[in-house]
Amino acid sequence: MDNYRPAVGTPIDQLDTPCLLIDMDALDNNYAVVAETYRDTVCKMRQHTKNIKSPRLANMQIQAGGTLNGVCTAKLSEAEVMVEGGIIDVLIPNQIVTRDKIARLAALNRLGDVKVTVDNADNIETISEVAVEQGVVIGVLIEVDTQMNRGGVRSPEHGVVLAKLAMSLPGVKFRGVMSHQSADGWPDADERMRLSKELIGICLEVKDAIEAEGIPVEMVSSGETFSYAAAAQILGVTEVEGGSYALMSNIYGYLDEFQVSNKVLGTIVSTPSPNIGIGDFGMKALSTAAAANATIEGISGVTIEEVQDEHIVLRSDGTEPFVVGQQFMLLPGYQDHMPNRWDQYIGVRKGVVEQVLDIPARGCHH
Amino acid sequence: MERPIFKPIGSPVEELDTPTVIVDLDILERNISTVASFFKDRKAKLRPRVDLHGCPALAHMQLAASDTVGGVSVATLGQAEAFSGSGINDFSVRGVVVTPQKIARLCALARHAAVTVAVDNPSNVADLSKAAAAAGVQVKVVVAISTKPDRLGVEPGQSAVDLAKAVGDSAGLVFDGFMTIEEKLKVDDVSQLAAESRGWTQRAIDAREAAEAAGVSVNTVSVGGTYNYEIAGATDGVTEIPAGSYALMDAKYRGRRDGLEPAAKIMTTVTSFPEGDKIITDGGNKAVGMDRGNPISVEFPEAKIGLSAEHGNIGLKTPTQKRIKLGDKMWFTPWDMGVTANLYDYMNAVRGGRLEAVWDLPARGRYR
Numbered sequence: 001m002d003n004y005r006p007a008v009g010t011p012i013d014q015l016d017t018p019c020l021l022i023d024m025d026a027l028d029n030n031y032a033v034v035a036e037t038y039r040d041t042v043c044k045m046r047q048h049t050k051n052i053k054s055p056r057l058a059n060m061q062i063q064a065g066g067t068l069n070g071v072c073t074a075k076l077s078e079a080e081v082m083v084e085g086g087i088i089d090v091l092i093p094n095q096i097v098t099r100d101k102i103a104r105l106a107a108l109n110r111l112g113d114v115k116v117t118v119d120n121a122d123n124i125e126t127i128s129e130v131a132v133e134q135g136v137v138i139g140v141l142i143e144v145d146t147q148m149n150r151g152g153v154r155s156p157e158h159g160v161v162l163a164k165l166a167m168s169l170p171g172v173k174f175r176g177v178m179s180h181q182s183a184d185g186w187p188d189a190d191e192r193m194r195l196s197k198e199l200i201g202i203c204l205e206v207k208d209a210i211e212a213e214g215i216p217v218e219m220v221s222s223g224e225t226f227s228y229a230a231a232a233q234i235l236g237v238t239e240v241e242g243g244s245y246a247l248m249s250n251i252y253g254y255l256d257e258f259q260v261s262n263k264v265l266g267t268i269v270s271t272p273s274p275n276i277g278i279g280d281f282g283m284k285a286l287s288t289a290a291a292a293n294a295t296i297e298g299i300s301g302v303t304i305e306e307v308q309d310e311h312i313v314l315r316s317d318g319t320e321p322f323v324v325g326q327q328f329m330l331l332p333g334y335q336d337h338m339p340n341r342w343d344q345y346i347g348v349r350k351g352v353v354e355q356v357l358d359i360p361a362r363g364c365h366h
Numbered sequence: 367m368e369r370p371i372f373k374p375i376g377s378p379v380e381e382l383d384t385p386t387v388i389v390d391l392d393i394l395e396r397n398i399s400t401v402a403s404f405f406k407d408r409k410a411k412l413r414p415r416v417d418l419h420g421c422p423a424l425a426h427m428q429l430a431a432s433d434t435v436g437g438v439s440v441a442t443l444g445q446a447e448a449f450s451g452s453g454i455n456d457f458s459v460r461g462v463v464v465t466p467q468k469i470a471r472l473c474a475l476a477r478h479a480a481v482t483v484a485v486d487n488p489s490n491v492a493d494l495s496k497a498a499a500a501a502g503v504q505v506k507v508v509v510a511i512s513t514k515p516d517r518l519g520v521e522p523g524q525s526a527v528d529l530a531k532a533v534g535d536s537a538g539l540v541f542d543g544f545m546t547i548e549e550k551l552k553v554d555d556v557s558q559l560a561a562e563s564r565g566w567t568q569r570a571i572d573a574r575e576a577a578e579a580a581g582v583s584v585n586t587v588s589v590g591g592t593y594n595y596e597i598a599g600a601t602d603g604v605t606e607i608p609a610g611s612y613a614l615m616d617a618k619y620r621g622r623r624d625g626l627e628p629a630a631k632i633m634t635t636v637t638s639f640p641e642g643d644k645i646i647t648d649g650g651n652k653a654v655g656m657d658r659g660n661p662i663s664v665e666f667p668e669a670k671i672g673l674s675a676e677h678g679n680i681g682l683k684t685p686t687q688k689r690i691k692l693g694d695k696m697w698f699t700p701w702d703m704g705v706t707a708n709l710y711d712y713m714n715a716v717r718g719g720r721l722e723a724v725w726d727l728p729a730r731g732r733y734r
Contacts, residue, residue, distance in 0.1 A: 001367070001711065002444060002731045016467040018733050050676065074676040075648075077369035094676065095637040095646075097692040100371050100383065119638055123692055150646045150677045151638035269464045269518075270486055276516045280461075284708050285733045288657045308549045309704065310417075310441040310461065310733075311518060324464055324487060336675050340652050341708065343731050362731075363368040363711050365385050365653040 002343045010353040013327060017267045018281035020342045021329070022247065022357065024349040026261035027057075030246055031064040033257050034228070038066035038240075043232040046091060046221060048243030050074040053339050053361035055085020057246065062087070070113075072221070072241050076101055077364040079114050085360075088112040091221060093143065093178050093241060095151050097123055099130060101366070106134040115139035115219075117178045119151050124165050124172060131171030139175040140166050141219060142210075146179045146202040156209035163210045176219030177210070179203035180241065183226040186254045196223065196230035204236050225252060249334045250293045262338070262345070263297065263329040266312065268322050276305070277322035279312040279330075285341060286332070293333025299326065368711040377721045379714070380695050384635040385649035387706070387713040388697075391722060393629035394427070394613060394715075400625035401595065401612045402431035410599040413458060413588065415439040415610030418704040420729035421713060422452030428613055429454070437480065439588075439608035443471055444732030450479050451728065458482040458588065460547050460608065462510065462518070464490050466497075468734075473501040482586075484510040484545050486519050491532050491539065498538025507533045508545040508586060511573050513566045518547045522573035527580045534582060543586030543605070544573045559622075563594035571603045592619060592626075616703035617662045628699045630713070631664065632706065634678055636694040642685030647678035647696050654678060655709055659701030671698070 006015055038044050045067045049058050058071045070089025073079040079090045089112070096105050096116050108114045109131075118124050118140050131138045142159045145152030153159045159177065166174035181199040183192065200222045207217045223231025223240035231240045244252060247262035264285060270278040277299070283291060286307065296302040301319030304312060312330070316322060332338055339345070345357040371383040379388060405412045414428035416438045425438055437456025440446045446457040456479060463472050463483050475481050476498070485491050485507055498505045509529045512519030520526050526544065533541040546566050567589045574584045585605070590598030592611035599607050611619055614630035634649030645666075651673040654661050663669050663680055665688075672679035680696065700706040707713070708730055715723040 001728060002734060004734060014467075016465070016734050080369065094648075095692075097637050098383075098635060099693075104371065119640065120692055145640065148674070149644070150674065150679055151640065154640060267465055269462050272486070272512060272516050272518065272520075278518050281733050283657050284705065287651075289651075305516075313517070324490070337652055341731060360367065363709065365368065365649070365709075366370050366383050 004344050005356045006346065006353050008353055008355065012265065012348055012351055015265060015346065017265050017327065018285055019265050019346050020339065020344070021263045021265050022345045022347045023261045023263065024347050024354050026259035027246065030248060030258045030261060031061050034061065034242065034245060035065035037229060038232060041232045043237050044068040044239050046239040046241055047071050047246065048241045049078060049082055049361065051243035051336050051339070052246055053078070053359045053364070054345070054357055055082050055087055055360070056357055058082065058087060059085065061246065068239055075364050075366060076105055077366040078361045080108055081361040081364060083108055083112040083114065090114045091141070091178070092116045093180065093221065095119065095123060099126060102127055102130040103134065106131050106136050106138060109136040109138055113139065115141060115175055117141045117143035118162060119143045119153050121162060121165055124162060124169065128169035128171040137171055137173050139173050141176045141178045141221060142206060144177055144179040144203040144206045146199040147181050152179065153206065156206045159206035160209050160213055163215050164213065167215055174215065176217045176221065177203055177207050178221040180222070180224060181227065182224070187226065188254070192227055193230040196227040197234060200231060200234055200237060207236060225255070244336065247335050249332050250295055251334050260331045262335055263331055265327060265329055268324055268326045268328065271322045271324055274321055275316045275318060277314040277316065279314055279328065282308045282310045282312055284309055287337035287341065289334040289336065290332035290338040295331045296328055297331060298328040302328070370712065372724065373721060375721055375723070379633070379716050379719050379721065382633065382714055382721065384633050384695070385653040386633055387630055387710050388633050389614065389630050389713050389715050391715050391717040393627050397612055397615060397626050397629055398428060398431045401609065402433055404596060405433035405599060408433070408599060410604045411435045411606050413437060413439045413606045413608045415591065415608045416449060417441040417445050417729065418610035419614055419707045420445070420448070420727040421725050422449055422454065422728065423723070423725040424613060425449060425454060426452070435606050439610070442732055442734065443468055443475070444734040445729040446475060446481065447471070448729035448732050450475060455479040458608065460484065460545065462486055462490060464493070469493060469497045472505065473497050473503050476503040476505050480506065482506040482508055482542055484508050484547065485529060485533065486510045488529060488532050491529065491536055495536035495538050504538060504540055506542040507539050508543050508588065509533070509573065511544050511546050511570050513546055513548055513569070522569045523576060526573040527576050527582065530577050530582050531580070541582065543584045543588070544570045545588040546570050548589070548591060559593050560597055563590060563597060567598050567601055567604060571601065574603050592623065611703065614703045614707070617699045617701045618659060620699065630700070630703050632661070632698045632700060634696050634698065636690060636692055636696060639690045639692065643682040645680040645690055645696065647680065649678045649698065650674050650676040652676060653709060654698050655700055655702070655706035657702065657705045661698040661700050664697035664699065
């Protein structure tokens with residue numbers, strides 16, 4: 001684990017590299033876009049913390065507005081970090097199946113309202129048993145598979161069976177339905193709306209079938225960064241699980257209202273030939289997802305030639321020669337996996353350190 | 367920080383909280399012993415490359431096996447700092463250290479440990495010398511020899527000799543020899559691996575011969591790794607091999623290295639079983655790692671493995687006849703354990719199916 005805490009006011013060019021920066025102006029912009037988008041809508045943002053791993057960053061969106069004052073997390077241990085960070089309303093859009101983890105989920109519900117998604121009758125029964133033992137009530141949502149081919153029910157009928165089961169058992173409270181989607185490539189606004197309607201429509205069919213049985217569906221948690229604007233316009237969706245929008249990534253460049261706010265700051269440590277610069281970080285600090293489609297800022301005319309485990313090989317078109325000791329920044333292709341490999345963000349504004357932000361949910365795989 | 371539910375020492379491995387790294391100590395000890403026995407009575411010695419796991423407990427096991435140089439190889443200064451807290455006091459940094467902040471850290475570390483660093487640039491030699499002399503420490507320096515043009519290091523000819531002489535003439539610095547900073551070869555063919563590694567090794571040997579012809583004595587020639595330790599370790603003029611993957615091993619080397627078997631695996635839990643030919647687990651890309659290639663499923667070695675960020679997806683060719691339940695364990699051999707170890711704060715050391723120790727990984731994430 002690293003513990004790098006430069007003083008507030010330190011100029012970027014004096015930072016010890018590599019470090020994971022957040023451009024605070026860009027982050028503020030992204031949070032303002034979401035606050036404005038959801039200001040007058042019924043549907044609200046439930047920020048996904050898998051991309052940020054920091055309750056402090058999540059609380060900044062809650063303060064900026066547009067949210068339902070809650071978040072979602074990929075894992076149970078990540079939910080614990082968010083509750084400890086003062087966020088009470090948490091949804092875990094994932095399955096928690098082992099008894100010892102369900103006991104932890106129940107314990108967390110003494111402090112917060114931590115809901116989980118289910119796709120299996122045995123799992124609902126176990127959650128009910130553990131919740132009753134501990135004297136708490138755990139909210140459950142039915143996960144619907146709309147595209148991803150992983151967890152989730154495959155039919156409205158299965159959703160109805162599980163909703164009825166949840167309604168019949170003590171210790172669990174049926175709250176609604178949830179689904180997750182993704183879009184490839186560079187979809188325009190029309191395509192994003194078409195895709196959102198088609199895929200979220202599958203989730204809404206399950207909601208309709210459950211309501212037709214006289215069971216109220218309070219939450220429809222769906223939508224993500226690519227569909228954040230479209231989903232808010234789809235009747236019935238109550239919340240959007242956007243994650244990538246906060247720190248952003250090059251592959252979301254089609255959403256040009258957002259700016260890439262997380263960048264890896266590195267230093268050129270070697271120039272074996274005039275047009276080659278070797279940087280002081282590599283794949284371990286990035287991940288393949290961040291390295292693919294990454295771009296370089298700070299030195300003109302530079303492309304990435306190779307990402308090694310501990311070094312990056314940069315090639316210049318000759319516009320600006322490399323100098324040993326000079327800094328550069330890498331903008332990630334897709335950032336989700338990257339903060340999970342770091343212990344601190346260095347928040348910078350106008351060329352100096354504004355704040356050091358820990359990443360306490362890093363490594364929260366459990 | 368990882369937040370597993372810790373189970374008592376002696377617990378059956380299947381009861382451990384997932385996803386998690388499980389190290390089979392019997393296999394690990396065999397791997398360490400296999401490589402140690404190769405180096406017994408040879409001129410070349412092993413310098414365990416410990417950045418591939420970040421674990422002091424494991425580093426001490428590697429050093430306790432016979433015929434090492436008595437120190438370790440790391441990729442970054444931060445990793446050396448992390449390991450120095452565990453009593454290891456001889457580090458070779460496989461990289462160059464150029465910024466004032468890092469040179470100051472290097473000199474501070476050199477006060478209480480033997481530190482070797484690579485150089486490929488005369489002005490860096492001057493900067494290191496000035497700082498080391500001012501701090502009153504001695505830093506050992508090796509000249510980095512590039513494996514091919516446009517990579518870290520210098521060509522093995524006159525420029526290498528000139529740098530060696532410059533180091534030798536510099537206060538605070540001790541010229542120690544040559545090092546190649548090697549990347550993993552992205553080839554599957556063992557004979558091609560051997561051929562390419564001979565080429566890299568030869569460049570370092572060429573540098574040694576050129577330096578000695580110019581009257582510069584050479585102590586260390588550090589080349590190779592797990593993929594070629596027998597070849598490089600048997601080459602005249604090579605003094606140390608910074609190999610690390612041999613201990614935990616991984617799918618990348620499985621079946622390609624005699625006497626070495628994967629000791630580290632990731633144990634995950636089935637969280638959803640939506641269709642007979644699809645098993646969903648709690649170990650996705652963030653927990654299993656696939657930067658350099660896909661993991662192999664232990665239970666279903668022929669299955670197509672998909673890892674999204676948070677979920678593992680075992681895709682079977684035909685629906686399995688096994689009865690799969692939620693909560694069942696599914697094991698994976700990572701493609702590259704160096705990538706995977708960097709995702710964790712702990713490893714579970716297991717013997718005979720029971721937890722024997724929980725190891726901290728303090729060097730994880732030390733990129734600086």
